[in-house]
Amino acid sequence: MQPIPSPRPTPPPAPPVWALVLDSIGGQFLRLLSILWGSVSDLIAQIGEVIILLLRIVKRAPWFFVNPSLTFEQLIRIGVSSLPLVMVISFFIGAVSAVQAAYQFRGFVPSNYLGTAVCKLVVIESGPVLTALVLAGRVGSAIAAQIGTMKEKEELDAMTVLDLDPIRYLALPRLISGILAFPLLVIISDFLSIIGGWIITTLVLNITTATYVFGLRFLFQPYDIVISMVKAMVFGGIVVLMGYYHGLAAGSGAKGVGQASMKSVVSSCMLILIVDFLIVYIAY
Numbered sequence: 001m002q003p004i005p006s007p008r009p010t011p012p013p014a015p016p017v018w019a020l021v022l023d024s025i026g027g028q029f030l031r032l033l034s035i036l037w038g039s040v041s042d043l044i045a046q047i048g049e050v051i052i053l054l055l056r057i058v059k060r061a062p063w064f065f066v067n068p069s070l071t072f073e074q075l076i077r078i079g080v081s082s083l084p085l086v087m088v089i090s091f092f093i094g095a096v097s098a099v100q101a102a103y104q105f106r107g108f109v110p111s112n113y114l115g116t117a118v119c120k121l122v123v124i125e126s127g128p129v130l131t132a133l134v135l136a137g138r139v140g141s142a143i144a145a146q147i148g149t150m151k152e153k154e155e156l157d158a159m160t161v162l163d164l165d166p167i168r169y170l171a172l173p174r175l176i177s178g179i180l181a182f183p184l185l186v187i188i189s190d191f192l193s194i195i196g197g198w199i200i201t202t203l204v205l206n207i208t209t210a211t212y213v214f215g216l217r218f219l220f221q222p223y224d225i226v227i228s229m230v231k232a233m234v235f236g237g238i239v240v241l242m243g244y245y246h247g248l249a250a251g252s253g254a255k256g257v258g259q260a261s262m263k264s265v266v267s268s269c270m271l272i273l274i275v276d277f278l279i280v281y282i283a284y
């Protein structure tokens with residue numbers, strides 16, 4: 001007798017299309033969650049590292065009186081070297097503010113208040129914020145590139161071996177210089193912005209100097225100057241701190257130094273805008 005063949009197993013039914021689609025969407029969603037969680041965890045770790053770095057710098061603040069020449073040297077590099085750039089952008093900040101205010105006020109607000117709009121906009125917001133954003137690209141990237149290059153050439157390790165604290169000799173002078181130089185640059189920026197607005201209003205908009213000066217004095221409050229200086233000091237500390245931190249975290253080679261400079265500018269700009277909102281919200 002021939003053996004009876006066993007029945008072939010029936011293949012399982014194919015899953016419906018909607019199940020495949022849901023499975024694909026679920027997999028992509030899980031990958032997205034893992035990426036977001038990794039980014040958030042990295043951000044939290046970086047915030048902690050920055051806070052620790054800041055505390056280490058603050059702990060060495062008394063050493064400023066031992067080597068003040070280091071801070072004065074950085075003041076010249078950060079402050080004096082940035083003056084030409086600040087002067088150019090400040091003039092056009094005032095000019096643009098005057099033109100925009102005149103356009104928005106046309107037919108609704110008398111020209112007597114044009115100087116008021118320029119003064120308020122420049123002193124409270126445009127002066128400190130735009131100056132800090134521009135200097136983040138100049139000062140912050142320079143600090144990140146310098147510290148990153150020193151790390152690449154193992155100069156930081158050599159300083160540690162020679163019992164020379166890099167925080168004391170490199171970070172502390174730069175942080176103090178940034179906190180001191182930025183308010184001075186913002187004062188110059190505010191003054192030149194008001195001068196630029198005055199030139200545009202008198203030569204282009206046909207508004208008299210007396211009218212412009214009346215608007216400047218109207219609703220002027222010294223409290224606005226105080227808030228502007230507070231912003232400048234905080235922004236200066238942010239730019240220097242981000243530059244030094246990303247310089248320490250720079251990778252190897254020219255690519256690592258370039259990425260450190262880029263990250264320094266991006267993080268400084270983001271923090272400047274976030275902190276600017278917080279200061280304005282608390283102050284006003």
